[in-house]
Amino acid sequence: MANMSFAQALNDAHKLEMERDPNIYVAGEDVGVYGGIFGVTAGLLDQFTDKRVRDTPITESAIVGTAVGAAAAGLRPVIELMFVDFIGVAFDQLYNQAAKMKYMFGGKAKLPLVMRACCGAGIGAAAQHSQCLEAWFMHVPGLKVVMPSTPYDAKGLLISSIRDDNPVVFLEHKLLYGMEGEVPEEAYTIPLGQADIKREGQDVTVVATAQMVNLSLSVAEKLSGDGISAEVVDPRTLSPLDEETILESVRKTHRLVIVHEEVKFAGSGAEIAAMVAEKAFDYLDAPIIRVAAPFTPVPFSPTLEAEFIPNEDKIIQAVKTVTGNPNVA
Amino acid sequence: MSLTNEQMIGMYANMKKIRMFEEQVAELFAAGKIPGFVHLYVGEEAVATGVCANLREDDYITSTHRGHGHLISKGGDIKLMMAELLGKKTGYCKGKGGSMHIADLDLGILGANGIVGGGPPLASGAALASQYQGKDLVTVCFFGDGAANQGTTHEAMNLATCWKLPVVFVNENNMYGISSCTLNSMCVADIADRAAAYDMPGVVVDGNDVVAVYEAASEALRQAREGEGPSLIECKTYRHKGHFEGDPCVYRNEEELQEWKAKDPVLRFEKKLLDMQVLAREKIDEIKDSIEKDLAKAVSFAEESPFPDPSEIIEDVYTP
Amino acid sequence: MSLVGIIANPASGKDIRRLVAFGSVFGNQEKVRIVRRVLLGLVAVGVERICYMPDYFGIVERALDHIKVPATIFPANFSLKGSQEDSVRAARIMREKGATCIVTIGGDGTNRAVVKGSGAAPILPISTGTNNVFPSMVEGTIAGLAAGLIAMKRVPLDESTFLSTKLEVLVNGNVVDLALVDVVVCDDLFVGSRAVWDMDKVRQIFLNQAQPDSIGLSSIGGLIHPINAEEPLSLCLELGDGGRPVTAPVAPGIIKQVFIKGQRIMQMGDEIAVSVVPSILALDGEREVEIRPGQQVAIRLEKDGPVVVDVKQTMTAAMKNGSLLR
Ligand SMILES: Cc1ncc(C[n+]2csc(CCOP(=O)(O)OP(=O)(O)O)c2C)c(N)n1
Ligand SMILES: [Mg+2]
Numbered sequence: 003m004a005n006m007s008f009a010q011a012l013n014d015a016h017k018l019e020m021e022r023d024p025n026i027y028v029a030g031e032d033v034g035v036y037g038g039i040f041g042v043t044a045g046l047l048d049q050f051t052d053k054r055v056r057d058t059p060i061t062e063s064a065i066v067g068t069a070v071g072a073a074a075a076g077l078r079p080v081i082e083l084m085f086v087d088f089i090g091v092a093f094d095q096l097y098n099q100a101a102k103m104k105y106m107f108g109g110k111a112k113l114p115l116v117m118r119a120c121c122g123a124g125i126g127a128a129a130q131h132s133q134c135l136e137a138w139f140m141h142v143p144g145l146k147v148v149m150p151s152t153p154y155d156a157k158g159l160l161i162s163s164i165r166d167d168n169p170v171v172f173l174e175h176k177l178l179y180g181m182e183g184e185v186p187e188e189a190y191t192i193p194l195g196q197a198d199i200k201r202e203g204q205d206v207t208v209v210a211t212a213q214m215v216n217l218s219l220s221v222a223e224k225l226s227g228d229g230i231s232a233e234v235v236d237p238r239t240l241s242p243l244d245e246e247t248i249l250e251s252v253r254k255t256h257r258l259v260i261v262h263e264e265v266k267f268a269g270s271g272a273e274i275a276a277m278v279a280e281k282a283f284d285y286l287d288a289p290i291i292r293v294a295a296p297f298t299p300v301p302f303s304p305t306l307e308a309e310f311i312p313n314e315d316k317i318i319q320a321v322k323t324v325t326g327n328p329n330v331a
Numbered sequence: 332m333s334l335t336n337e338q339m340i341g342m343y344a345n346m347k348k349i350r351m352f353e354e355q356v357a358e359l360f361a362a363g364k365i366p367g368f369v370h371l372y373v374g375e376e377a378v379a380t381g382v383c384a385n386l387r388e389d390d391y392i393t394s395t396h397r398g399h400g401h402l403i404s405k406g407g408d409i410k411l412m413m414a415e416l417l418g419k420k421t422g423y424c425k426g427k428g429g430s431m432h433i434a435d436l437d438l439g440i441l442g443a444n445g446i447v448g449g450g451p452p453l454a455s456g457a458a459l460a461s462q463y464q465g466k467d468l469v470t471v472c473f474f475g476d477g478a479a480n481q482g483t484t485h486e487a488m489n490l491a492t493c494w495k496l497p498v499v500f501v502n503e504n505n506m507y508g509i510s511s512c513t514l515n516s517m518c519v520a521d522i523a524d525r526a527a528a529y530d531m532p533g534v535v536v537d538g539n540d541v542v543a544v545y546e547a548a549s550e551a552l553r554q555a556r557e558g559e560g561p562s563l564i565e566c567k568t569y570r571h572k573g574h575f576e577g578d579p580c581v582y583r584n585e586e587e588l589q590e591w592k593a594k595d596p597v598l599r600f601e602k603k604l605l606d607m608q609v610l611a612r613e614k615i616d617e618i619k620d621s622i623e624k625d626l627a628k629a630v631s632f633a634e635e636s637p638f639p640d641p642s643e644i645i646e647d648v649y650t651p
Numbered sequence: 652m653s654l655v656g657i658i659a660n661p662a663s664g665k666d667i668r669r670l671v672a673f674g675s676v677f678g679n680q681e682k683v684r685i686v687r688r689v690l691l692g693l694v695a696v697g698v699e700r701i702c703y704m705p706d707y708f709g710i711v712e713r714a715l716d717h718i719k720v721p722a723t724i725f726p727a728n729f730s731l732k733g734s735q736e737d738s739v740r741a742a743r744i745m746r747e748k749g750a751t752c753i754v755t756i757g758g759d760g761t762n763r764a765v766v767k768g769s770g771a772a773p774i775l776p777i778s779t780g781t782n783n784v785f786p787s788m789v790e791g792t793i794a795g796l797a798a799g800l801i802a803m804k805r806v807p808l809d810e811s812t813f814l815s816t817k818l819e820v821l822v823n824g825n826v827v828d829l830a831l832v833d834v835v836v837c838d839d840l841f842v843g844s845r846a847v848w849d850m851d852k853v854r855q856i857f858l859n860q861a862q863p864d865s866i867g868l869s870s871i872g873g874l875i876h877p878i879n880a881e882e883p884l885s886l887c888l889e890l891g892d893g894g895r896p897v898t899a900p901v902a903p904g905i906i907k908q909v910f911i912k913g914q915r916i917m918q919m920g921d922e923i924a925v926s927v928v929p930s931i932l933a934l935d936g937e938r939e940v941e942i943r944p945g946q947q948v949a950i951r952l953e954k955d956g957p958v959v960v961d962v963k964q965t966m967t968a969a970m971k972n973g974s975l976l977r
Contacts, residue, residue: 035582036510059480059516060447060508091448091483126366126418128429130445298648301639302429303418304366309641333839333852520708523665524678533676535665542843543667550670562670607840607929608944 004187009179011153012042012118015160016080018189020050023078026164029056029065030082039084040120040179062088066117067095073115073169074103080164085131086119086173089138100169101144114167116160122175122213122263123300123311132300132307134264136211139171140241140273146170146194147241151215153183155238158192166194175212175263197244199251203233206321207251209274210234210261214312218261221317230325240270248274249282256287257324261317266294288324293317334545336609342384342541343604344618346376346597349400351622352409353572355630356399356416360576364634365416369430372400374539374571377596378503379404381544382471382564385552391439391457391470393450396431397503397570398443401473406438413629419636426639427647439468447508448481450474451500455487458498458561469555470498471548477508479522488529488563497555499548502565503538509574510582526563538566539596568596653802654700655693656727656745656772658738658765659686660757661708663780666937667844673904677779679708682756685777685791686714689754692795694722696975698802702727702748704741710756735764742768752802752960754794758783759832759935766817766831766957773801773812775960782846782867782902782936784832784860785880789962796975797965805974808958811965813881817956818859820932820940821922821949828932828940831880831957832860833869834950835933836925845937850890850907854927857917857950858886867936871899871909876916880959885952887923889913922951 006014020026028043028050034057037044047055058065062083069079083089089096096117103111123132139147146168150156156174163170200215201222210218215236222232233251237244252258258278260271271292278290293312301307334342353371360369372379375397383392383404394401402412407423415422415433423433434442441457444450454472461468478484479502491498502522506513519525526533532551536543544566551562569591573580604610664677693701703711705726715724727744731737738757742765745753750772755765758780765774775798776786800806820828835847836855847853847868860880861872872878872886874897894910901907917923925932925948932940932948942948969975 031508032510034510039509057511057515059511060477061480061482063482088446091446091481126368126429128367128431128445129427130431130449131368296645298644299427301427301644302367302424302432303420303426303639305418305638305641306426306644307366309644334841339840514707520661520679520706521665527676527678532669533665534667534670535662536667536844540841540843542841543845546844547667547670550667554670564670603841603941606941606943609840 003184005182006153006185007179008153008156008181009040009042011157011185012160012174013044014185015157015164016043016046017049019161019164020046020054022189025076026078026080027054027056028080028082029058029069031058031060031084033057033082038082040176043082062092063095066092067099069115069117070095070100070103070113073113074111078114078164080116080118083117083119086121086135087130087133089119089135096145096169097142101142105144112167113169116163116170116172118172118174120174120176122177123307124177126302126304126307128302129299134262136173136240137264137268137270140270144169145241146239147173148194148239149173149211150238151178151212151236153181153185155192155198157185158190159194159238161189162191162194165191170194173212177213192238194239195242195244196239197235197237197247199233199247200236201232201234203231203255205231205255206233206257206259206325207248207255208232208234208259208261208317208321209248210236211240211270212263214261214263217312217314218317221314221321225318225321230321232321243274243277245277245281248278252278252282253285256285258286258290259293259317259320259324260290261293261312263295263311265297266292267297269294288326291320291324293320334542338384339604339609340614342380342545343600343610345380345404346541346600347618348622349376349379349403350597351626352403353399355626357572357576359416359630365430366418367429368575369416370397370575371570371572372397374591374595375503375505375568376400377541377544377600378501378538378566378568379473381541382501382548384545385548386469386471389439390468391441391454393441393454393457393470393472394443395450395473395475395478396443396445396447397475398433399430402433402435402440402443405440407435407440409625410629410632413633414636417633418638419633420639421632421636425643447475448478448483451478451484451487454498455491455496458491458496459494461497467556468497469552472498472500474500474502475508476502476504476506476513476522477511477516479525480516488531488561491561492529492531495558495560497558498561499551499555500561500563501548502563503568504565505568505570507574507583512582521565523563523565531561531563533563533565535565535567538568539594539599541596541600652699654702654748654750655698655798655802656742656750656753657686657689657701657703657711658741658753658755658761659704659706659710660738660761661706661710663757663761666846668782668846668848668902671846671848672902674782675903679710682710682779683713685756686711687718688791689795689798690714690720691718692792693799694720696796696799696803696805698722698799702745702750704737705731706737707731707733735760738764739768746770746772751804752798754798755786757786759785760937762786763829763831763935767829769957771958773808773958773960775801775962784862784865784867784869785935787962793962793966797960797962800965800969800974801960806965806968806972810968812958812960815880815956815959816859816883816885817953818857818885819951819953820934821951822942823947828934830859830934832935833858835868836927837931837933837938838927839931839938840929842931842938842941847933847936847938848902848905850901850909853890854930855890855925856888857923858888859952861886866900866903868901870901871897874899875911875914883919883954885917887915887917889926917952919952919954922949924949
């Protein structure tokens with residue numbers, strides 16, 4: 003075990019996988035000489051040369067599109083989109099080309115590619131550099147969507163994503179890059195589609211993703227002082243979604259709060275809530291509550307950005323509402 | 332098309348204003364007063380200045396993430412800019428946009444842009460509106476060498492010539508898109524060469540020479556305004572600062588930076604105006620003092636202004 | 652061993668004349684193809700060493716990408732500035748290394764720079780840019796053959812080259828610059844975008860070459876009093892209201908009426924003062940020299956300009972002496 007930051011864990015996953023499989027190449031803007039704008043690909047260029055670590059022009063459509071073509075022709079591209087907000091420029095290559103190829107072609111194609119991107123607010127990067135867009139990707143059959151919340155998960159999930167034969171969208175919340183944790187030095191995998199119970203509890207299930215997992219854990223800790231036992235579930239993979247782990251937790255706690263940083267309307271939480279309502283309605287003792295961002299672009303000003311991002315108070319309030327706690331604020 | 336002394340002094344003052352504004356922003360950023368990213372225009376002042384000196388108030392521009400210079404040159408108010416950079420309610424965008432999204436639609440400024448290559452289609456669109464409405468307005472699209480490789484840029488140029496739109500594409504070739512040098516990101520040495528592919532004139536000018544930029548823009552804009560179609564002006568320039576404040580600049584060397592600093596567009600024009608006796612030392616000091624005063628006012632206005640109230644977050648998403 | 656220099660200017664053919672006039676668009680790809688043809692011509696007549704000017708686009712390197720050239724090819728070694736200075740330095744290095752012919756690919760401006768460094772080495776100028784008078788439109792393959800024949804001394808120099816004269820710019824008595832075709836005095840303060848198209852600003856023109864069929868300001872003289880590059884004469888024209896009208900192709904696609912108030916023939920060594928100060932002097936089509944208030948400026952006709960290869964004469968000489976009949 004080693005102590006690593008989230009960014010280092012991702013870096014390590016790249017390195018180990020590239021050493022293992024010469025068909026893996028990395029491409030994207032500033033991934034080589036610069037080592038990635040958040041340092042995730044640092045050192046890879048030196049170790050693997052510019053054949054395998056390719057700095058590209060600013061050309062997202064071609065970065066994604068060439069990865070699709072290369073994957074169809076036998077390589078395993080791992081591309082960096084920098085900010086997930088830039089997907090708009092390249093979306094066709096992802097959702098019309100990558101996601102559908104296997105199905106349209108009668109099952110023959112194999113598309114082993116990973117598109118990494120950072121997401122999330124919290125650094126004042128404003129409306130076009132702060133979004134969480136996981137629901138967009140979840141809505142496309144053929145894509146897998148991964149969203150880790152710890153350095154350990156980041157490494158294991160990235161390795162699994164690279165080894166997966168499908169196009170995987172790998173979303174990294176930018177506030178997590180500096181987060182440290184214990185991470186095995188060797189390669190290991192965490193199966194895609196497997197949620198993780200980050201904290202066990204009895205009274206309420208809190209399903210959270212990415213940075214919201216950490217907020218929810220902190221809330222759970224605080225609420226334990228008020229006699230509320232919250233179970234925090236991190237799906238880790240949003241598509242495929244580990245429905246069973248979530249359902250099992252809800253069947254135990256009878257209450258569900260969903261926390262994510264996307265806007266609430268038609269966000270990933272809507273899918274989770276609907277799934278639970280469909281499959282575990284009888285177990286619920288209270289309406290499901292989603293804690294998420296308001297239906298606005300991400301504002302720049304610190305006061306507005308703080309209002310935008312779900313915070314501990316809002317999670318606490320939701321939990322207290324579903325648990326019927328009299329101390330509701 | 333001779334420049335009058337007054338115009339020359341105006342262009343000098345504008346460049347100086349951009350330079351001093353950016354230096355002030357760098358200071359505020361270092362002091363932690365500006366959230367997010369700031370991309371400074373230091374070293375490229377001659378481009379926006381020389382181009383916008385040819386524009387009318389109701390002409391349009393589209394800008395980029397490195398937009399402060401474009402805004403100032405199109406007549407933007409530095410008080411409102413500064414307040415926006417600090418995320419204040421009194422800023423251009425009520426604190427909602429920040430450096431990368433400053434806009435002033437009343438001045439035809441269709442916004443800085445956080446998406447590289449986001450601006451060119453907007454520019455062709457604004458030009459379409461002018462043509463459609465029979466107005467003799469022009470649109471200038473500022474875009475970087477990096478943006479020159481985005482599909483959107485090419486699509487916008489193609490449509491612009493297909494429809495003969497009154498738009499001028501002004502490329503600010505500062506040799507880098509973050510860390511990627513044009514030498515590695517394109518196989519033409521001059522972005523102007525690409526104009527031929529869209530059947531529009533494409534020219535290269537010294538982007539650190541405000542008069543050269545002015546002359547080229549003047550002719551290109553005249554043609555656009557008179558319905559003769561779009562053109563592409565490539566301005567060779569350099570950013571003195573990092574891509575954003577805090578950039579370690581591992582991708583370029585000190586020698587290159589010094590070479591370009593020796594071609595500093597502001598100092599160069601200042602020296603020329605002095606040599607040619609268009610401008611006297613005292614006048615330069617006067618200009619500087621007056622900018623300094625305005626800047627100080629802008630900073631205190633920004634600092635004293637309130638942050639937006641959290642309740643304002645849901646305002647302005649839709650037009651009622 | 653024979654050495655030929657190649658100086659291909661990556662910046663030629665892209666200036667504002669494509670906007671203010673209807674100048675030809677000359678992309679670097681075409682320069683690459685010309686150089687390729689030149690190289691093949693050179694080695695076909697046995698040139699063994701070729702020194703080239705490196706540039707930020709890599710014209711010669713790219714030319715080499717698609718062909719096999721049985722010769723030693725190397726760059727002139729200096730740190731690139733991305734300006735005219737590169738051509739001057741490359742030419743100087745080629746001369747010092749003993750080049751016996753330098754092929755230039757560019758416009759009047761490119762050749763003006765090359766001549767500052769090339770000394771007595773013969774130059775063979777291939778035109779690319781717009782508005783050119785000094786270099787000619789010549790097929791690259793033929794240019795390569797001709798340059799090779801000159802460099803290998805397989806044709807007599809006196810039959811295949813001529814010595815051009817030049818105009819010198821004197822500021823306060825010191826020579827500061829030169830021109831091969833023309834010096835144009837503009838009532839202006841700035842070099843700006845370099846080209847000259849606004850005839851209202853032109854006050855005085857000194858012509859070292861003037862042909863009735865050339866393009867640009869030298870055509871004005873050509874239509875009054877033609878002068879060849881090798882003739883020991885120049886023409887000085889004063890422009891202004893009330894003069895004699897001449898309709899001339901002052902830039903590609905731009906035909907204008909200009910008014911000649913005065914004209915003077917300059918003999919070798921003659922010096923004429925520049926009539927407007929402060930002003931800008933355009934040399935061979937590009938605004939170049941700023942004349943400050945109070946400076947004394949004159950233009951002088953001088954004899955020892957570049958040795959220029961005449962491709963047609965060279966090939967004719969080869970025909971006569973049977974150089975290529977084997
Ligand atoms: C679509 C998109 N891709 C990538 C980025 C990240 N990014 C911001 S600025 C920049 C470089 C832009 O280079 P250039 O167009 O040359 O402008 P410069 O920064 O040099 O002014 C990049 C890659 C972005 N904002 N948008
Ligand atoms: Mg750039």
